[in-house]
Amino acid sequence: MEKILSQLDLQEYTSSYEAYLARQKPLFLEGDIHLHFKLIQELVNQQSVKPIPSMINLDRSIAVLQKSGVLRLEEIYAYVKIIKYFSYLKKIFVKDLLASWMDKIVIPENLFEICDFFNEKGELKNSVDETFESINRSLHLIKEDMSSTLRRTMSGQKLSTYLVDRQVHYINDQEALLLRGGFNHVIKGSVIGRSSSGFFYVTPDSITKLKSKQNDLIAKKEELTYQYCKSISSTFSKSLFFLKYINKEFDRYDAYQARVNFAKDKDMEFVLPKKSTQIKLDRFSHPALHDPKPINLDFSKQVLMITGVNAGGKTMLLKSILSAAFMAKYLLPMKINPDKSVIGSFKELFAILDDPQNVKNDISTFAGRMTQFAGLFGKKSTLVGVDEIELGTDADEAASLFKVIIEKLIDRNMKIVITTHHKRLASLLATHEQVELLAAIYDEKNQRPTYGFLQGTIGKSYAFETALRYGVPATLVSEAREVYGDDKEKLNDLIQKNIDLELKMREQSIKLNSELEEIQRLKVNLKDEKESYKAEFDTLKSKMNLDYTKAIKEAKEAIKTKDSKEAHRHLNKAHEYKKATHKKETIKQEPIPLKVGDRVKYGSSRGLLKSIKKDIALIECDGMQLRVPLNTLKRSGNVPKKSTISRVTVSKQNANSTVVLDLHGQRGEEAVENLDKFISDALIQGYEELRVYHGIGTGKLAYAVREFLKIHPSVESFCDAPPNQGGFGATIVKL
Incomplete structure (x- = not known):
């Protein structure tokens, strides 16, 4: 958040x-x-x-x-x-x-009665108990007695010589007088501190005695108050x-x-989000702007691409669209005309605005952007804002890449707002029926952006004009204009060479893939042939064992009727034949360890090994991802068929239903790992609400669970469960 x-x-x-x-x-x-x-x-x-x-x-x-x-x-x-x-x-x-x-x-009614025990200051009334009233009266009298005693002490003629001032000082919650050295000849008291000037803070013995009585009464009052708190707490428990x-x-x-x-x-208004993805803003103003120009915008298509002049308000328009959706989602008021505005309902808002470069994780600007975009394919009902989409890499290459990415996101019904200075991506997407173009307007006459927008067109960046406006010397800008004109054709030739090289590499890739498929086919055939020979060998072996058994039987019968020496010779010969049939031609072969990308078999299912973490493997079977023990997998000889990407739709019977995970008795690390898998499974099944039981206990398990939920990208929000569903011992998670 x-x-x-x-x-x-x-x-x-x-x-x-x-x-x-x-x-x-x-x-x-x-x-x-x-x-x-x-x-x-x-x-x-x-x-x-x-x-x-x-x-x-x-x-x-x-x-x-x-x-x-x-x-x-x-x-x-x-x-x-x-x-x-x-x-x-x-x-x-x-x-x-x-x-x-x-x-x-x-x-x-009994709670109404308890309300009568308190005054407006939150204190128990004197009328609650006679003892309570007596203690309060005694405390009041002691306070007055202390005040009069201090006044009499300060007015004494002998003490006046030692008084630094005539104020009552409160030191460590005790009343004291500020005196010079030698005061002990005229007053009995206790030194409770010294000032920065070297004087003494002294509490007279008479005040000390009154203070002792006061403390005793306060202790009695606190004891009586505790008894009332105990009684009221018992009533509240019921x-x-x-x-x-x-x-x-x-x-x-x-x-x-x-x-x-x-x-x-x-002076703001409320807008109820509609069950649609349309965003129509009339006179909307972003709350961070002072004296802003109101926005009028009809964003009914799936993609809004904003181009045009630098510093012309493109980023602020993007933020305004997402901000309006955010405030409507949480029913927060905004400056807008609610009668002519429509704001759709989105499960999640996702902003890609900042430079994602991270030195610690060795992530470049473009790599960070790719990570962010990769995460979008796992989201649904999401409004996305992307500022400077080609940030961090070659603009022409990025235009081709993002054209494909955006079209795939359109197929997933994603709502996207994009700002860019590069016209190639805008021209590539301009003909798509779900893409709306918007250009920031530039005032050529006054050489300034108007912070207005023109729908249905691509705008110029006006880089040279902006450079002049912000103080770059005119001679440098003029030279840059000449370089831009001379270099344009060279850049086009370089792009064409890159395209030709890409086509050649693609042809080679197709040829290599075809050869690889043939090798895989031959490999599978060899494996099938090997299995066929093994089956034939087992059949022959069984037949030989049967023949041997018959021979032994015949030999035993011969022993009974013929010469024993000759019979034993034949019997030994038969045993040698049997020994020969049991000899197996063994070839020592080290098992080849599985690696990411291998085709594997799990039970009767075959799939692709996606990742390995310790003894757990993540495999993809029929479009589903499963976590299974690594030792349960076998290498599969199936050749993956080259086909288009299959999509698996999981039908959900009730999207608002709740699934439950019980983490009682688990350690923090174990619980977080199980919770991560539980959330992944719930997302696959299409659940939007989870209930996680962790108990109250010492609070360590609940803390570990909630710290994990804060950083999980698929968790929209979480809160304590209602009383009838576990209260503080459980957490409701919105995905």
């Missing part, structure tokens, strides 16, 4: 919104977005509502109550404030959906499910009201 906010320049905007919240919470609103929108609209039309009280996070208190623990006084008072505020809302919301919502919140529910509903209302107050203060 933080990354996309930074990329779209929305961090200041979201920080301003969060200032309206009673307590921090995610931007995501769980549940039906249409219901959220209707309730927000009702709040917009509602008369002024009392501000929401500031609130602490109560997740810890829920866990304490689940273990029958004792809440702190501030936690109890937080629930009291929530109950009182919803009691107020139930009185003012008397119609429509807001009234129906409030009617569902039925507050138990209403734990209600407290969880009202705490969650408080966050829900807080999110609504914060959006409404933010919108009213900033």
Whole structure:
């Protein structure tokens, strides 16, 4: 979330919104977005509502109550404030959906009684207990006595010589006087500190005695307060499910009201995302711009390619389109005409804006870009923004490459916004029916960009004009213009030579592939022939064993009737024949280890070995990827048929259904590895929501799980499970 906010320049905007919240919470609103929108609209039309009280996070208190623990006084008072505020809302919301919502919140009577224990400062009232009232009265009297004692002490004539000033100083929560050296002749007290000037902070013994009484009373008051906290916590434990529910509903209302107050203060509107991929903006302004030129745009096709002048607003237009989709997705207000605007619904927003070069990982700019684009093929229902698409490599080569990539992404129903300075890619895609061209307009007369856009055409970059505008000497620009004209034909010849070389290499590649296929075919035939000979050999061997057995039988019969020496000679000869038949011609051959790219057999399935990690292999069979033990694989002789890429469609019975993973008892590393495989399998099956059980325990396992979810590219969001699905012991993951 933080990354996309930074990329779209929305961090200041979201920080301003969060200032309206009673307590921090995610931007995501769980549940039906249409219901959220209707309730927000009702709040917009509602008369002024009392501000929401500031609130602490109560997740810890829920866990304490689940273990029958004792809440702190501030936690109890937080629930009291929530109950009182919803009691107020139930009185003012008397119609429509807001009234129906409030009617569902039925507050138990015993919780109302607890609310009467507290004053507006969050302290227990004196009327709660006579002892409590007596202690408060005694504390008040001691405080007055200490004040009068200090005044009398300072007014003494003997002490006045040693007084540095006539103020009461508080040092380490104790009242003290600032005195010069030698004070011990006129006053008895304890030195509790020294000033930077060398004077002494002294607490008179009379004050020390009063302070001791005060501490005793405070201790009694804290003990009495603890007893009340214990009693109230016991009552709260019996209403734990209600407290969880009202705490969650408080966050829900807080999110609504914060959006409404933010919108009213900033004069912004809400737009409900539609079930489509269309984006039509009317008078939209990006919140990061001061006094911006409003955007009017109809982006109904799948690809919008923005070309034209440098510093003409192309990148900001891209960010504005993604920002509008982001704010609509999370029902955040924006400056827009909602009546004439349409914003589609997207599962994910993906921005490729920055230079991805990474020295630590030895990733170049272009390699990083390729990694980012490779990740797009695993996404669905995604709005993608790409700034300077040919960044990091030869523009002409990149144009050909990205033409193919973009066409494949179009086939996957991806929605893409692209900015580029190079016209070749734009010309290659211009005739595609799902590509819309947009050009940044340049004012030739005034030599400045207008920050306006013209639809349906390719724009010039105006590099020379921009260089002049930013201070490059005119002589250098003039020389560059001449070089550009002379070098144009040379560049075209070089490109043609590269094309001819590529065609020649492609022909050679086809020829080599054909020869390789023939070799593979011969290899398979040899293997089949070998297996045939082996089967024939086994048959002959079996026949010989049968003949031998018969011979032995006959020989034994001969022993009984004929000369024994002759019979034994024949019998020994028969045994020699048997020994010869069991001799196997063994050829020692070291097994060839499997490597990535080999064709392998797993059970009755055959596929391609994609990767090896320790003893686990990743194979691709019939378009599906499987993780299996390496020792279960055998080398396969099947020759892969040369054909077009097959696509496997996994039909899902219920895209919103939830699958469950239980990680109880597992170590952090083991749990993360199992969770990674679980998410991969869920994505293949088309699930969009997972429930992961990890328990509460020491919190290490839950921490490991959530840290992994933060960096997983396929995880949209995650949150604690509802009470009836595991609460803090489980996490709901949105893919």
